[in-house]
Amino acid sequence: MLGTIGLKSFLLLSLMIFSLGMVCVLTRRNAIGILMGVELILNSANINYLAFAFYGGGHYDGQIFTIFVIMLAAAEAVIGLAVVLAIYQNFKTIDVDAPKPSAADNDVESDCPRRVPSRERTAGRSFYCLSRARE
Numbered sequence: 423m424l425g426t427i428g429l430k431s432f433l434l435l436s437l438m439i440f441s442l443g444m445v446c447v448l449t450r451r452n453a454i455g456i457l458m459g460v461e462l463i464l465n466s467a468n469i470n471y472l473a474f475a476f477y478g479g480g481h482y483d484g485q486i487f488t489i490f491v492i493m494l495a496a497a498e499a500v501i502g503l504a505v506v507l508a509i510y511q512n513f514k515t516i517d518v519d520a521p522k523p524s525a526a527d528n529d530v531e532s533d534c535p536r537r538v539p540s541r542e543r544t545a546g547r548s549f550y551c552l553s554r555a556r557e
């Protein structure tokens with residue numbers, strides 16, 4: 423019967439979604455795109471869990487694992503987006519290949535007696551000298 427959907431169909435669908443997720447994770451430079459790829463990978467695992475639960479005897483193990491993975495994916499999305507927002511606030515980009523600031527960029531002259539964090543990152547410097555700011 424050609425019209426029936428069996429375990430093999432679900433496994434092929436899961437393989438395609440997993441492959442798309444891996445391509446997305448490996449090729450994206452944007453952190454949001456990488457998180458979307460991870461979500462695709464987790465969804466392909468969910469399809470496998472449900473397919474094996476249905477065709478492997480009808481037990482509820484696959485459904486329980488699927489619900490657990492959905493909760494894990496939701497937590498991963500929340501934490502991942504919070505990290506992305508924190509990175510964006512500091513570096514003004516979410517590009518994972520962006521150049522990282524070096525230690526020399528964060529230092530000002532060593533004769534500055536008092537340094538405090540700057541609110542705006544101008545010219546790559548995250549600190550400014552209080553004694554020179556008053557001058």
